[in-house]
Amino acid sequence: MNKQHHQGERKFIQSVRTRAGRAGGPLRVGIGDDAAVLRPKGKSEIVVTTDFSLENTHFRRDWHPAKAAGHRCLARGLSDLAAMGARPMGVFLSLALPVGTMDKAPGRKWVDNFLEGVLELAKASGVKLGGGDTATAPGKEILADIVLLGSVPRGKALLRSGAKVGDGIYVTGTLGAAAVELEVLSDDPKKFTRAKVTDKDGHPHLFPKPRLNVGRALIRRAGTSKINSAIDLSDGLSTDLAHLCAESGVAAIIDAKLIPLGGTLLHALHGGEDYELLFTGKKVPKQIAGVKVTRIGKIQKAKKNQPPVVIRMPDGSETPLLARGWEHQI
Ligand SMILES: Nc1ncnc2c1ncn2[C@@H]1O[C@H](COP(=O)(O)OP(=O)(O)OP(=O)(O)O)[C@@H](O)[C@H]1O
Ligand SMILES: Cc1ncc(C[n+]2csc(CCOP(=O)(O)O)c2C)c(N)n1
Ligand SMILES: [Mg+2]
Structure with missing residues (x-):
């Protein structure tokens, strides 16, 4: 009633x-x-x-x-x-x-x-x-x-848990641009509502492009390349790579200089909501389904009392990469 x-x-x-x-x-x-x-x-x-x-x-x-x-x-x-x-x-x-x-x-x-x-x-x-x-x-x-x-x-789904020691770590597109656009949005919210954004291109935060074709190409890959694990980057590289390492029981080292930046390094590491794919494997081409793919590091053996993810900074120093991406406070 x-x-x-x-x-x-x-x-x-x-x-x-x-x-x-x-x-x-x-x-x-x-x-x-x-x-x-x-x-x-x-x-x-x-x-x-x-x-x-x-x-x-x-x-x-x-x-x-x-x-x-x-x-x-x-x-x-x-x-x-x-x-x-x-x-x-x-x-x-x-x-x-x-x-x-x-x-x-x-x-x-x-x-x-x-x-x-x-x-x-x-x-x-x-x-x-x-x-x-x-x-x-x-x-x-x-x-x-x-x-x-x-x-x-059947049996082909890409899992977070499949990463193998020696795998390269790859990401699609660029990282950090969504966080940059969110900052612009929060600084001047009227900018977008007034402008009535019609073109979805060039708006990594407002109109992210999920990498469906890349994901499907990854499971179909024949030839010499081998994809062992994957995760999408929603919370931020630092947090999502840590998830993948935990599920696979491995550690990772990434090189800051190799990360394809769409903002600052901090945006790329912790900003989140890029909705790019991170995957690990061997003999991966530089482009998949028309999308740029970049090798940013490699999977290593997990060792007791050692950080799961290490980052080599532009000055050559190696430091633990803490998971500082998004986490809901509940
Ligand atoms: N309330 C819940 N009940 C049962 N399972 C849950 C719940 N919340 C999360 N999960 C499960 O926990 C796992 C990890 O979830 P998580 O939210 O980290 O992944 P995600 O959906 O890829 O991340 P995001 O939320 O950033 O998109 C998934 O298997 C998810 O189904
Ligand atoms: C109003 C507003 N404030 C902050 C943010 C940033 N933000 C929200 S959730 C999230 C991570 C992914 O979420 P989940 O883990 O739920 O998938 C991020 C980076 C936003 N998008 N809008
Ligand atoms: Mg996810």
Whole structure:
């Protein structure tokens, strides 16, 4: 029963359904039933990831254009699938909106553009919105959760735990540019909302490009190259490389001079949200799926009482690299 005059959940879901389009491809049944139905190809495994996008933690309505917030919400999940070498099969979006959001034009417009950001990136990535949930948020902040399902040939998923002693450590693209753009955004938030950013290129924070094609190329690599492990860089190189080393039971040494910088060294090491891939292996080419790949160091044996990650600084000194990337305080 709804005694208030707020826009109902039903009407909103109907509009999402229309905008999401009909099911197709691996999504056999999409929006409209109790659950979606996905059909994986014969010899594949399902890869699943879920990520929150929370107002004032992951985006701010006074900093981020709504379309960028939507794009980033989906990009976070796609980047995890990329790191596993998976092809996306379906996306699920749960939204909690503060009461009254859809009553006024600015709120409606924000949600409309957020969804546009999600749907445009979904289309560009060949994946459909297959469902989700809508609820009243308990407070004044918008909360979104994205679930992505993907598929990978059986036994081929790239794992954090596969790094081998002697592997080279490689990263795609450049690191630190997203953190630089976030700083610019927080210094002058109106700059972007006023400018109504339309071109998604050249905005590493607002419109990151998840490396799906690189991830899929990595698992398909024939010939002499061998890829043993991968992770996507969401929290920052220092933190994510430490995750990979811990899962693989190895240590790493990286060379500051080799890191492809998109900002300062500190931005590159700890800034986070680059959504580039880090992977380890042997005989890796300088470009994969049209994306630049750079060797930044190598995997070593883990030794007791020694730091898991060491960085060789530009002056030649070697120092432990502490994990100073993003960590949620809970
Ligand atoms: N609340 C939770 N319940 C169960 N598993 C969780 C929970 N939070 C995280 N995990 C699991 O912990 C592992 C590491 O998660 P983590 O969030 O570090 O990875 P990620 O999603 O790649 O990182 P990011 O959140 O920066 O994108 C994953 O397997 C994830 O599914
Ligand atoms: C308003 C605002 N303030 C700060 C940041 C920076 N930030 C938020 S979460 C995160 C790491 C990845 O998150 P997770 O570990 O949840 O995947 C980073 C670097 C932002 N994006 N927006
Ligand atoms: Mg990840």
